[in-house]
Amino acid sequence: MERGTVIKSTGSWYVVRLDDGKQLECRIRGKFRMEGIRTTNPVAVGDVVEVEESADGYVIAGITPRKNYIIRKSTNLSKEAHILASNVDQALLVVTVNHPVTSTVFIDRFLASAEAYNIPVTLVFNKLDLYDEEDRAMLGGLSAIYGKIGYPCLAVSTLTGENLPAVGELLRDKVSVLSGLSGVGKSSLINRIEPGLQLKTAMISDAHDSGKHTTTFAEMFPLSGGGFIIDTPGIRSFGTIDMKKEEISHYFPEIFARAEACRFYNCTHVHEPGCAVLEAVERDEISETRYASYLSMLEESGKYR
Ligand SMILES: Nc1nc2c(ncn2[C@@H]2O[C@H](COP(=O)(O)OP(=O)(O)OP(=O)(O)O)[C@@H](O)[C@H]2O)c(=O)[nH]1
Ligand SMILES: [Mg+2]
Numbered sequence: 001m002e003r004g005t006v007i008k009s010t011g012s013w014y015v016v017r018l019d020d021g022k023q024l025e026c027r028i029r030g031k032f033r034m035e036g037i038r039t040t041n042p043v044a045v046g047d048v049v050e051v052e053e054s055a056d057g058y059v060i061a062g063i064t065p066r067k068n069y070i071i072r073k074s075t076n077l078s079k080e081a082h083i084l085a086s087n088v089d090q091a092l093l094v095v096t097v098n099h100p101v102t103s104t105v106f107i108d109r110f111l112a113s114a115e116a117y118n119i120p121v122t123l124v125f126n127k128l129d130l131y132d133e134e135d136r137a138m139l140g141g142l143s144a145i146y147g148k149i150g151y152p153c154l155a156v157s158t159l160t161g162e163n164l165p166a167v168g169e170l171l172r173d174k175v176s177v178l179s180g181l182s183g184v185g186k187s188s189l190i191n192r193i194e195p196g197l198q199l200k201t202a203m204i205s206d207a208h209d210s211g212k213h214t215t216t217f218a219e220m221f222p223l224s225g226g227g228f229i230i231d232t233p234g235i236r237s238f239g240t241i242d243m244k245k246e247e248i249s250h251y252f253p254e255i256f257a258r259a260e261a262c263r264f265y266n267c268t269h270v271h272e273p274g275c276a277v278l279e280a281v282e283r284d285e286i287s288e289t290r291y292a293s294y295l296s297m298l299e300e301s302g303k304y305r
């Protein structure tokens with residue numbers, strides 16, 4: 001029995017890096033199930049696992065309980081969930097104001113999922129070089145909204161290299177997962193930080209202004225400056241799982257902070273009199289788009305649970 005970390009997961013086989021640095025290709029034995037959740041990948045990149053040698057090769061025989069993980073459903077209706085990565089120190093959500101457009105609902109769902117495990121998130125706005133005046137105004141607005149809540153925002157261009165040293169700093173000595181829509185430049189970003197890797201990247205489609213799902217498997221790479229980075233396949237939408245109606249507001253820090261002042265302790269912040277959250281939205285102290293994301297998650301949890 002040897003211990004190691006899963007550094008690549010294809011769904012049918014896995015690469016495990018042992019503590020001595022040796023890498024093994026492994027399969028899994030039997031079923032690993034998470035309580036109450038069906039997952040498309042029982043073993044995720046970042047998992048600490050026990051590896052055994054068997055007659056037909058190496059097998060993953062056990063998973064150490066995860067410190068945290070980022071999990072999503074492909075659609076809000078789908079029954080199966082997918083673990084993006086586990087045991088991470090932080091997440092970098094790569095977003096683009098344009099080419100392709102990343103919606104605030106997408107951003108907010110990701111942030112709420114990360115909040116559920118207290119995973120710190122930095123928003124990395126990429127493709128700065130492509131932005132026109134309107135895009136830049138949008139970038140300014142979004143950075144202000146998220147910065148105020150406490151999510152650091154960085155605007156970069158992996159093409160020109162602008163602000164990439166700041167990303168390099170952020171990654172040092174940590175395990176970081178990169179996520180975002182397909183085509184926003186996750187793999188391009190990693191290639192700039194760690195040129196030796198030469199990850200595959202591809203132009204986004206002209207017709208749809210959307211990515212082509214170039215990265216197909218999550219994979220963890222060591223950084224020469226210290227730490228590890230996990231590249232993940234781009235996603236189309238972010239369905240959250242496992243959130244009780246009453247819990248959702250806990251994952252919106254600025255809403256949670258206000259809720260204390262609501263008249264009713266069980267206020268849902270939708271229609272109640274004396275709701276401090278609604279007042280804050282009206283006064284523009286809570287952003288309308290954030291509030292809309294909260295409502296959309298609330299509505300779904302009622303409908304589909
Ligand atoms: N102009 C410009 N293009 C960029 C920038 N960053 C990435 N791109 C381009 O965007 C396209 C998509 O980049 P990828 O790195 O493949 O995107 P990805 O997020 O890894 O996409 P998936 O693997 O499909 O999830 C490529 O053609 C990149 O060259 C940037 O800062 N500026
Ligand atoms: Mg990629």
Ligand SMILES: [Zn+2]
Pocket residue numbers: 259262263267268269270272274275276277278
């Ligand atoms: Zn309220």
